[in-house]
Amino acid sequence: MEKKNIDWANLGFGYMKTDKRFVSNYKNGAWDEGVLTEDDTITISECAGVLQYAQTIFEGLKAYTTEKGQIVIFRPDLNAERLEQSAQRLEMPVYPKDKFVEAVAATVKANDAYVPPYGTGATLYIRPYMFGSNPVIGVKPADEYQFRVFTTPVGPYFKGGIKPLTIKISDFDRAAPHGTGHIKAGLNYAMSLHAIVTAHKEGFDENMYLDPATRTKVEETGGANFLFVTKDNKIVVPKSPSILPSITRRSLVYVAENYLGLEVEEREVFLSEVKDFAEAGLCGTAAVISPVGKIVDHGKEICFPSGMDSMGPITKKLYDTLTGIQMGRLEAPEGWIKVIE
Ligand code: PLP
Ligand code: COI
Numbered sequence: 001m002e003k004k005n006i007d008w009a010n011l012g013f014g015y016m017k018t019d020k021r022f023v024s025n026y027k028n029g030a031w032d033e034g035v036l037t038e039d040d041t042i043t044i045s046e047c048a049g050v051l052q053y054a055q056t057i058f059e060g061l062k063a064y065t066t067e068k069g070q071i072v073i074f075r076p077d078l079n080a081e082r083l084e085q086s087a088q089r090l091e092m093p094v095y096p097k098d099k100f101v102e103a104v105a106a107t108v109k110a111n112d113a114y115v116p117p118y119g120t121g122a123t124l125y126i127r128p129y130m131f132g133s134n135p136v137i138g139v140k141p142a143d144e145y146q147f148r149v150f151t152t153p154v155g156p157y158f159k160g161g162i163k164p165l166t167i168k169i170s171d172f173d174r175a176a177p178h179g180t181g182h183i184k185a186g187l188n189y190a191m192s193l194h195a196i197v198t199a200h201k202e203g204f205d206e207n208m209y210l211d212p213a214t215r216t217k218v219e220e221t222g223g224a225n226f227l228f229v230t231k232d233n234k235i236v237v238p239k240s241p242s243i244l245p246s247i248t249r250r251s252l253v254y255v256a257e258n259y260l261g262l263e264v265e266e267r268e269v270f271l272s273e274v275k276d277f278a279e280a281g282l283c284g285t286a287a288v289i290s291p292v293g294k295i296v297d298h299g300k301e302i303c304f305p306s307g308m309d310s311m312g313p314i315t316k317k318l319y320d321t322l323t324g325i326q327m328g329r330l331e332a333p334e335g336w337i338k339v340i341e
Contacts, residue, residue, distance in 0.1 A: 004113050008120035011155035013286060018151050020110035022103045025133070026093050026145040034103060034147070036110050042146070049132025049142030056186040057086035058129035060285045061247075063108045063151070063340065065118040066328025071340040073108060073126070074326050076101045078247045083128065086183035091141035092130060101338065104128060107149040108340050114153050118327065125154040125286070157223070157286035158205060162319075164293025164308050165282065167221070168199045169271070170207035174222060177213045181242030192222040206282065208295060210271060211240060218269040224284035225249040226292075228269065228277040229314040231305075235264040236277070248283040248322070254333065255321045262314070275302045279312030289319045 006016075017040050024034030049055040059079040064072055080100035087094050095103075104126055108115065116122035128149045132142025158165060172195040175181025180188055192207070199207045208226070211217040218226055218238045225246040228236040235256045237249055256262040274280070280292035293308040294301055306312030311319065324330035325337070 001112050003117060006114070006116075006153060008116045008122045008153070009155075011116070011122045011153055012159065013125075013154045013157045014152070016114075016152050018111040018114045018153075020107065021148060021150040022107045024095070024099075024103070024147045026147070031093070031095065031099070031147070034099075036106060040150070042148075044133050044146075045135045047135035047137055049134065049136040052136055053132075053139060054185075054187045054190065055090055055092065055132035055136075055142055056129065057083060057090060057092065057131075058127060058184055058186065059083050060184075061104070061126045062285055062326075063115050063124040063126060064326050064328075065115055067118055068328055069118065070328065071108060071112060071115050072326070072328065072337045073104060073340065075247055075251065075336050076104050076338055077335070078250075079104075079128065082184060082245065082247070083130070086185055087130065089180060089183045090185055092132065093145055095130060095147045100128065103147075103149050105338065105340055107151055111151045112340070114151060116153050122153055122155050124151050126151050154286070157284075157288075158290050162291060162311055164291040164306070164311070165205040166203070166294045166296065167206050167208050167292055168202065168204035169295065169297040170195050170199065170209050172207070172209070173212040174209045175212055175219065175242040177242065179212075179242060181219070181240075182244060184244060189222065196222050204296065212242065216270055216272070218271060218274065219243050221282055224282035224287040224290070226269070227252060227281045227283050227289065227315075227318075228274070229279035229312060231276070231278045233262060233278075233314055235262050235314070236269060237264070237266050238269040239266045240268070246284055248285055248288070251336070252283055252289065252318050252322060255318060255325070258333070259321050259330075260317055271297070277304065279306045279315050280304055281311075281315045281318075288323065289315060291315050
């Protein structure tokens with residue numbers, strides 16, 4: 001396969017139309033077989049459930065070219081499981097796990113010319129999603145759904161690559177207690193848009209959301225979980241029922257314990273203790289692990305000793321180990337890597 005003529009090293013995190021996408025429809029209580037199509041457009045009723053009541057969920061994962069030149073995807077089974085949880089919470093049908101993994105693999109294979117070559121720093125972002133497609137006017141779930149998977153080659157999520165970020169403590173909430181913060185539903189992102197536009201206008205890279213009930217505990221940002229490092233090199237990750245269970249964060253926890261021999265605590269993290277950490281990072285598929293240099297709480301600055309120039313040493317080790325596994329430089333735990341044949 002001949003690669004597309006793309007300036008891989010200078011890609012940002014944006015959408016580029018690729019050749020094929022996967023589409024499957026749910027009707028009369030069943031999913032059809034699904035097809036790969038060149039058509040990147042969707043025609044639905046003006047009254048579709050997704051347009052009226054935001055009945056839409058999605059996932060995000062990546063395909064990588066390994067050092068040996070194979071194309072691989074990272075833990076797609078966990079994305080399938082999370083989409084299932086999202087579907088159940090929004091009263092949508094489940095797209096079967098094995099079919100999900102097959103659809104993702106088939107879409108990547110059909111767009112293999114867009115998978116960035118090894119060493120370019122770019123990857124192929126994969127976006128599976130599902131939405132209510134038939135007319136719904138009373139508030140109720142749709143009866144018909146569409147599941148789709150598209151791909152787009154991407155570079156780093158944050159401009160400047162791995163330069164430490166400045167984060168604002170937001171006055172807005174992204175989730176409600178007992179709400180939908182733990183699933184990957186479009187509605188969570190819609191309600192974060194005003195907060196992120198405000199933060200950007202004020203010169204911040206991202207928001208830190210606090211727990212909506214007490215506003216004393218760290219939750220996450222609009223698109224990534226937090227990870228902290230203590231001064232004695234322990235990893236601390238926030239635990240909350242209203243944050244998204246990040247697959248990257250869960251993988252980093254495993255890597256920290258099993259590859260780096262570090263102790264990990266998953267627990268409630270109070271804002272008042274953040275000033276005592278040595279390093280902080282944002283973790284997610286898009287963010288990978290992006291270092292945080294500074295958190296600003298209404299004018300009061302929390303500056304991490306790792307500084308504003310480069311990643312802290314433990315964050316760097318985590319980053320190198322995780323990306324080493326994803327790019328085939330390090331042996332992966334059983335079942336983490338699916339090779340696209
Ligand atoms: N938190 C939110 C709100 C996200 O949108 C994402 C992105 O997927 C994450 C965390 C990170 O999750 P993952 O590592 O599974 O990509
Ligand atoms: C991801 O990391 O996959 C995300 O979905 C984050 C963001 C682009 C919404």
